[in-house]
Amino acid sequence: MRSIDLITAEQTKRWTGWRRRRGFDPSALLILVILIVLALIIILPLFLPWFFVFKTRLEFARYPWALPKQIMWTNFKEAWTAVKIDQGFINTVQVCIGAIVCTVPSAAMAGYIFARYRNRWTEVMFYVILTGYFVPVQMVLIPLHKLNGQLGLLDTLPGVFLPIAAFGIPFWTIIYRSFFRSLPSELAEAARIDGAGHLGVFLRVMLPLATPATVLATLLVFIGAWSDYLLTLIMINNQKLFTMQMRVAQFINAYGTDNMPRYAAAAVIAAAPTLLLYIIGNRWILRGTLAGALKG
DSSP states (O other), X not given: OHHHHHHHHHHHHHHHHHHHHHTOOHHHHHHHXXXXXXXXXXXXXXXXXXXXTTSOHHHHHHOTTSOOSSOOTHHHHHHHHHHTHHHHHHHHHHHHXXXXXXXXXXXXXXXXXXXXXXXXXXXXXXXXXXHGGGSOGGGGHHHHHHHHHHHTOTTSSHHHHHHHHHHHXXXXXXXXXXXXXXXXXXXXXXXXXXXXXXXXXXXXXXXXXXXXXXXXXXXXXXXXXXXXXXXXXXXXXXXXXXXXXXXXXXHHHHHGGGGHHHHXXXXXXXXXXXXXXXXXXXXXXXXXXXXXXXXO
16 A cells, blocks of 8 residues: 555656646646736726727617727717817826926925935924825815815816826825935935035936836826826816816717717727827836836
8 A cells, every 4th residue: 555655646746747847737827817807807998999989870879799890980080079189188288297297306306305314304204295195086075176266276277287296296205215215325425525415416316317217107197197087077167178088078978878989989089198108108117117116
């Protein structure tokens, strides 16, 4: 019996080694299946409008999930005119630029101060700012609306991008603080020996070294501001100031799902800039920027 057990154990060991050499691992296969399912959950909604965008209204009503019999580009032209995408595009770009200008420089300077000038007071201030990261925007919509009204920012684009910047600064301050703490302090000391002041050290030495974090912040703040819907819905009533997302939503509310092909075309046009920006900047986000910004 002992010899039989030894033979069985040897065969099991050989079978396990053969499976590993062949690349067969049940746990790895299960993880792969889970990742594929999660990826499909994220990717499929991106492809959903393409089932409707090239169809006529009649074809969509009869065969909504079938492939289009004929590719019709007129839906894009009609959507551009009906939704007034050109005006929404200009408003959205202004919101994105304002959010970037108000968020990235402020977060970079704050992160540098908290990383290089550490004492009891700066640590307290850092954790006070950190609490802003855990405050959801839905919790402060009513007081934020009242504050914008008192400041005269309702129905203005600054009334949208200033709150976006306020909610983004805590997170990017954490990122910049981690990045600046990972840089060697000898660089700043050498710059001071050469006669550079605090501002010169920051602008000429530290900030250029933080280019990966800056690129990441610029890309993600732009994408977040472009995709914003809630703050624009609450702060803007003037249709001339509607952003892309508001104009697309206004179209579906006005015409319903009967014009789904035209609505799908408008949704594709609205999402195209962020998708293109991600495709262009994904090497910064995936290969080095995020890892560089979060190290330390």
